[in-house]
Each structure stands twice: as C-alpha cells, then as structure tokens.
Amino acid sequence: MNTKLSSKRKPNYINPYFGGVLLGLLLLTIFYVAGRGLSATGGLKLIVVTLVDKIAPEHAENNAYYRMFLPKDGSSPLSNWLVFGALGTFFGGMLSGAISGRLGKLRIEKSPKISNTTRLIAAGVGGILFGIGSQFGRGCSSGAALSGTSAFSFGGLIIMALMFGVGYVFAYFFRKLWI
Amino acid sequence: MGPLIPLEIITGHWDFVIALLIGGAFGYILEASGFSSSRMIAGVFYGYNFVVLRVFFTAMIVAMVGYLYFSYMGWIDMSLVFVLPTYLNSMLFGGFLMGLGFVIGGFCPGTSYTAAAIGKIDGVVFAGGVLLGIFIFSELFPFYEDFYVANNLGNVTIGEMIGVSNEVVAFAFVVIAIVAFYVTSIIEKKVRKNMTEYKFE
Numbered sequence: 001m002n003t004k005l006s007s008k009r010k011p012n013y014i015n016p017y018f019g020g021v022l023l024g025l026l027l028l029t030i031f032y033v034a035g036r037g038l039s040a041t042g043g044l045k046l047i048v049v050t051l052v053d054k055i056a057p058e059h060a061e062n063n064a065y066y067r068m069f070l071p072k073d074g075s076s077p078l079s080n081w082l083v084f085g086a087l088g089t090f091f092g093g094m095l096s097g098a099i100s101g102r103l104g105k106l107r108i109e110k111s112p113k114i115s116n117t118t119r120l121i122a123a124g125v126g127g128i129l130f131g132i133g134s135q136f137g138r139g140c141s142s143g144a145a146l147s148g149t150s151a152f153s154f155g156g157l158i159i160m161a162l163m164f165g166v167g168y169v170f171a172y173f174f175r176k177l178w179i
Numbered sequence: 180m181g182p183l184i185p186l187e188i189i190t191g192h193w194d195f196v197i198a199l200l201i202g203g204a205f206g207y208i209l210e211a212s213g214f215s216s217s218r219m220i221a222g223v224f225y226g227y228n229f230v231v232l233r234v235f236f237t238a239m240i241v242a243m244v245g246y247l248y249f250s251y252m253g254w255i256d257m258s259l260v261f262v263l264p265t266y267l268n269s270m271l272f273g274g275f276l277m278g279l280g281f282v283i284g285g286f287c288p289g290t291s292y293t294a295a296a297i298g299k300i301d302g303v304v305f306a307g308g309v310l311l312g313i314f315i316f317s318e319l320f321p322f323y324e325d326f327y328v329a330n331n332l333g334n335v336t337i338g339e340m341i342g343v344s345n346e347v348v349a350f351a352f353v354v355i356a357i358v359a360f361y362v363t364s365i366i367e368k369k370v371r372k373n374m375t376e377y378k379f380e
Contacts, residue, residue: 019212020237035182040289088202093293126284131312137273155265166278
C-alpha cells in the first residue's frame with residue numbers, strides 16, 4: 001500500500017462543490033417540505049430519552065430535560081421525525097459506500113503516528129464532548145450550524161463560528177492525532 | 180405554497196417516510212463527499228484538505244439563495260420555517276465544546292453515522308460517545324437548568340441582529356464563500372507539498 005503523498009491520485013469521491021450543491025438543494029427541499037432543517041443528534045437524544053424512560057421511568061419523569069421529550073400522551077419518543085432522519089442518514093451513507101466500494105470490513109482510520117487505542121479514545125472523547133455540546137447548543141453541525149445558519153438563525157451562526165474557530169485554536173495541541 | 184407539512188398539505192405518517200428519504204439523501208451526500216473519513220474532515224484544521232469548507236459553504240449559499248428565491252416567488256412562507264432560537268450563553272458554551280470535540284474526534288454526529296455505516300470502528304465509537312454525552316448532559320441538567328435558558332434572544336435572524344436584510348446577509352455569505360474557496364485552495368496546495376504521510380482512503 002502506498003503511504004506516500006498521493007494528492008495526485010484521484011480519490012473516489014464526488015466533486016466537493018457538486019456535493020455542496022446537492023446538499024444545499026436537499027436543505028432547500030427540507031425547508032420547503034417540512035419547514036425545518038436537517039438533524040443528526042436529535043435521533044440519538046430520543047434514543048437516550050427512551051432508554052432512560054424504559055429503565056427508570058420515575059427518574060425520567062423527575063428530570064426536567066427528559067420530561068421535555070416524553071410525549072404527553074404516553075406514546076414512544078422514538079415515533080418521531082428525528083429518529084427516522086438519523087436512521088436514513090446511516091443507511092444513505094451505507095448505500096453510497098457500497099456503490100463506491102468503500103463499504104468494507106471493520107477497520108480504524110487513523111494517523112500512522114498513533115495507536116488504534118489512542119484513536120478510539122480520541123473518537124470516544126470527541127463524541128462525548130460533541131454530545132454534551134450539542135445539547136447546550138440546541139443542535140449539532142447539521143441541525144444548528146448548517147441548517148440553522150442557512151435559515152438565517154443567529155444562533156446557528158454562533159455555533160458554526162465557534163465549532164470551526166475553537167477547532168482551529170486547539171488544532172495545534174491535537175496535531176499528532178491527524179498529521 | 181410551502182412549507183408543506185406545517186401547512187398540512189402533507190399529513191399523517193407520510194412525514195416519517197419523507198424523513199427517512201431525506202435522511203437517506205443526507206447520508207448519501209455526506210459519504211459520497213468524503214465525510215466518512217475523519218482524516219479528510221480534520222484536514223480543514225491543518226490545511227491539507229478543505230473539503231469540509233467547500234461542501235459546507237457551497238451547501239449554505241445554495242440553500243440561502245434558493246430559500247430567498249422561493250420566498251420571493253411566493254412558494255414558501257418564511258414565517259412558518261423554523262428559525263433556531265438563540266440562547267446566547269448556552270450556545271456559546273455548546274459551540275465551544277463541539278469545536279473541541281470536532282478536532283479531537285474528527286467527526287460530527289452525522290458524519291460518524293456514515294463512517295459507522297461503512298465499517299469504521301472509530302465512527303461507531305464516536306457515535307457511542309455522542310450517545311453517552313447526551314446522557315451525561317441530561318443527568319446533570321438540574322445543575323445548569325438556569326444557564327441553559329439564560330439570555331434568550333428568541334428566534335432572531337442574523338439580519339435582525341446586525342440590522343440588515345437577510346438578502347444582504349446571503350450576499351455577504353456568497354462573497355465570503357468565494358474568497359474562502361480561493362484562499363484555501365492556495366493553502367491546500369502549499370501544505371500538501373510538505374506532507375508525506377497523508378493518503379486518501
């Protein structure tokens with residue numbers, strides 16, 4: 001396997017500007033159809049709410065945050081647009097990977113300078129920070145930064161600016177994870 | 180006239196089918212653009228790959244301009260489209276945590292789903308982390324319940340905040356995007372010249 005620089009080798013991805021146009025048109029479609037934006041974390045949040053409610057219903061009822069997402073009529077929080085959207089995202093990604101020959105055996109992608117364990121710890125910690133941050137931020141990169149800003153939300157712009165800005169500020173300290 | 184679901188032109192459980200299809204298209208576009216690769220995403224922070232910026236900014240300006248056009252043509256009632264409310268304190272903090280999570284983990288939630296879907300264990304672990312993070316946040320919620328809703332500016336738009344129309348905002352974004360596309364393409368070329376260990380997957 002060639003590990004030398006291969007920026008000249010064409011990766012099997014679509015042109016990013018073309019991808020961007022498609023994503024923009026998809027956003028426009030969801031604004032037009034649903035009057036809302038795309039979402040990724042919302043589905044996971046409802047899974048958390050459901051699990052807690054199943055395991056400890058009283059505890060869920062006593063917590064103001066869980067209570068916000070428990071339907072009043074007692075129906076399942078999973079019967080929700082956000083859950084279907086997240087499921088779709090997973091399978092859509094799988095379809096694209098299958099078509100382009102990227103759907104493969106279980107593997108870990110990382111910089112050659114770090115071990116598999118380091119990469120998995122970093123991925124886990126990054127995920128936890130994103131999970132907590134997305135709740136304070138009322139949405140993640142999809143819901144707040146991309147969809148929010150595109151619908152001209154000021155809060156969406158704040159999230160987008162901070163997400164990238166903070167990333168740049170701390171990039172130096174985590175460079176070994178990537179380069 | 181849209182939006183269709185809020186105006187009840189589409190009703191019933193069709194909206195779940197639509198959610199699945201739109202989610203599917205979202206995942207497809209993310210994966211096809213290369214977002215199932217954390218090293219490709221993280222390139223935006225180190226200058227060796229600006230694909231995130233290209234996709235993100237292009238999507239944003241296409242959506243913004245299209246949205247204004249739809250409104251101008253009378254096809255969509257902008258007052259019925261959700262504007263994410265701005266809770267200043269909480270969102271500043273949330274954005275900070277997400278930026279940190281982004282550069283450490285190399286994914287955001289949506290992209291981690293697509294990475295998991297094609298067999299990347301780091302994508303699975305990241306998504307698991309998000310799940311755990313949401314659980315931690317919810318369990319500790321009573322401690323920052325007030326902070327969470329402090330400084331609520333309501334459903335304020337960027338235009339209202341700085342005192343210009345959203346048409347001007349969209350135009351500014353288009354100009355910024357074009358400049359950013361150009362500048363980052365130069366940076367990317369320079370950085371890649373000096374890199375020996377990066378490869379596309």
